[in-house]
Amino acid sequence: MNGITQLQFKTLEELFDYYNAELFGNQLQPCIVNLSRHRNAAGFFIFENWQSVKKGDKKHEISINPDTLSMGSEYWHSTLVHEMVHQWQYEYGKPSRYSYHNKEFAQKMKEIGLQPSSTGKPGGAETGQSMDHYQIEGGKFLIAFRRISTANLEALQLPYLNAKKVIHGFDDSTEEDTEQEETSEPTGKSKSGKKIKYMCPCGCKVWGKSGLELFCKICQADFTCDPDNVSIGLD
Structure with a gap:
């Protein structure tokens, strides 16, 4: 019988693999997907944050704030993908300074079905230091996300969600x-x-x-x- 921790993090890794295949053509390198709280942030990406003890190779980290898990699967799944775009840009593009979201980032987000928005709603700025997003109806992300609700993809549904209720998990501080x-x-x-x-x-x-x-x-x-x-x- 699998332990709780194994089930939880195995699902996170499999979700990363799923969206990597569906939205990025399996371009992204293997990444450590973590759950950690960061005040006013739904998630974050840190390049080469983990190093192998034996081989010395380094791995990126994507961390999801567990408080956002109570906001619905569509939101926190899209947060995972948002951070995967940061990873894609680090590996294949030209990222700007730390945590800044430039035009290349915005274009890739729209390509995979997420609209960058500083407010998280239509009309918000597409580039900037603090960036949320919303899902594009008919876009690649929602098509991939909705497939998970089918019976053959039930294993990709996270078994444990945070019981704490939050209004919003994104960095909206001024x-x-x-x-x-x-x-x-x-x-x-x-x-x-x-x-x-x-x-x-x-x-x-x-x-x-x-x-x-x-x-x-x-x-x-x-x-x-x-x-x-x-x-x-x-x-």
């Missing part, structure tokens, strides 16, 4: 919210009066003085400085 809540200097200014935005691969943002060395415990990677985002007198 830049002002980020500056106030995630600053590394909550009470004082740097000597220059300027603060710089630092970012990590999973999308966390921190504002602080120049020259900081920061490490993200979520994705186990260093923050990098974004010199294009400098603010004066944020306190």
